[in-house]
Amino acid sequence: MSQTASSPQSSGKRANRWLLYGPLGAGGVIFAIYTVIWMMGANIMREELNNWIDDQRQSGFVVEHGKISVEGYPFLLRGKLMAPVYGNPEDGWEWQAERLYVDTIPYNPTRLILMPYGEQQVRVMADQGTEIWRINADVMKASLSETANAVELHNVIAAPEGGTSATSFNRISIGSLRANTYLRDDEETGRQQDIGQFALLAEAIFLDGETPERGIRITLADASIDAARLPELMDAVGGRSTYLNWQRAGGEVLISSARMVVGSGDETMPASKVALTGNLSVDSDSYPAGDLTASIADHAGLLSLLVNYDLLSADNARDVDGTLSMISSAMGEEMRVPLQLKDGRARVRTPLGGITIARLEPLE
Template sequence: MPKDISSTEPASRPLGQKLLFLGTGSLTILVTFAVAYWFWAAHQMETGLTHWVEKQRTRGFEITHGTLSLDGFPFVVRAILEKPRIVSPDGWWWQTQSLSAEATPWSPLSMQLDLSKDHLIDGLPHNQPSINIVSNLAKSTAQISLEGELLNARLQADGLIITRESHHPLSITTLDTTLGPLRPATAESPLQEFNILIKAQDINHPELKKTPLGGPISQLNLDGTLYGIVPKDKIRKSLHIWRDTGGFLALHDASMRWGPLLIDARGKVALDNRLRPLGKLESRIEGADEVVSQLEKNGLINKGQSFGIKLSLAALGRTNSRGRHEIEAPLVMRDGWLSVGPITLFKLPPLAK
């Protein structure tokens, strides 16, 4: 006699329906949570950016822009700002066509910005010509607080070209700049600290070809920490206050390779009463004798001057393991002049007029 299984069918249907309802309900809750979380993250990003704009306005900057739109659901939060324009307290202004910032929903205040559009800087003091900046690729990563404070930022650009009206363009093959983080003053360290890291390769300008070293500057690196409270005011006033409150730049490692010349330096730099660089850097200079030979070859110094300078360099330095002349001597910035050891090199202009 065949087994009667009809009695089990009614029991299996409610169980299947329960599993189906449970799965559908869980999926609905998950989707609802994902949507709510994305909108929460978008609101966090919008709030942080809005507070950043408000802070700049309280510091004297005028900021205008077109529409701000948010999209990218569900995997990214993307903010697109049309026609942003910033006017500084000093009167100069910057603008571009649009800016886009992206972040992950779980870290909406750590953003990546696309800066590959053309940028214009104008309204510069003394009727200086406007500056146009273009690049093959330019991106920045920035982290802000919910209150709108910039915590740190990094700019990376390839094929950077900076032009001014009636001037030759300045080109930089690669640029990598990191600013921050900002560490507040404490009882143990009464000055704010702000890290600066700059790496640039192949800096070229037609005027460099007229120098004894020819150009381009193949490498420029700077790793330092800015100490001191920098007021959010006009540049000249801010520099005066920064200097008067004990501000200085500590260079942990600064280097430049330009033709035969290689310079490594470290030390502290402040500002004098005319806002000119003031300080002393311990430095290692390689190839200075070759630079003197170029000066003589180009007719900028005569043979007697060349011989005297090379004699001084020989007394200061030695031949290193690579067979090149090397000097370990202080770079001194004082009274508006830069000197290496006892040799005065050139005049130093003020950072602001």
């Protein structure tokens, strides 16, 4: 009788133990698998980071760093580079920081997120001498992958040592900026990573000049732009080829939307609201070419800024102001102005012809 009564109790204890040990065992197996994945990801991350460094060096950039370590287990993969230096001797600039963190996740270690820590320095070499800009930011991130890159900035302040700069700007501040690029294949031609898509959203960008009139304030900027034949365009921008090669390959920039609220540093002057759509390329003489449509409100602030920076003569500014004021009175607060870039000139197209607002320089 006693043996028969004890059998169900023993079976129940064994069942309760399996309910406890089963999940613990499964969790241990999952944790062991995750640990293996993390270690494999760490190795891949090191390889991707070394590959990126090698690619940059082969492209002519300077990349230096101290000790590299990988940490962050078990939640993420975090590489740490001490005393990183990155620069382009040909263009005359060099960046450095106290340290650089490189984050990724174990199951996708080919996507790198770069985050500098501490105060940064940018050394700019020019004919006037060498300048050092010191940069501090609440958030500064760059995301890198094979087909997509992104940048995110918050509360950035940059100022030159000594308080003055040959650039005429004595301080640059950025409230927020997000930008990303995406590469995709051209389905019609079959060319891989041939089209680049760019998007931007920025707020509260201020470039302080020697005087308020020489400053620039951008309270809002956003853009959506596509560029065809991107490899040829980047070669031209980097000086490895010419813009004519990009043009012969069928290169074109399509501006789906580009908006900006911009004015001088003198806050008594109104800020102008400018939007652009259209297309850009180069002609056979390497001059910028294309047709654009500009939407403008409060154009006086923009014209004043162009005159302050010698991008538009005072005489031309008066002519443009008269034309835009006439159009504005007919269209209302916001006017749409057709622009044409042709034969080395930028013109406002009107029913009576065109008014030249700027002479263009050839792209080299």
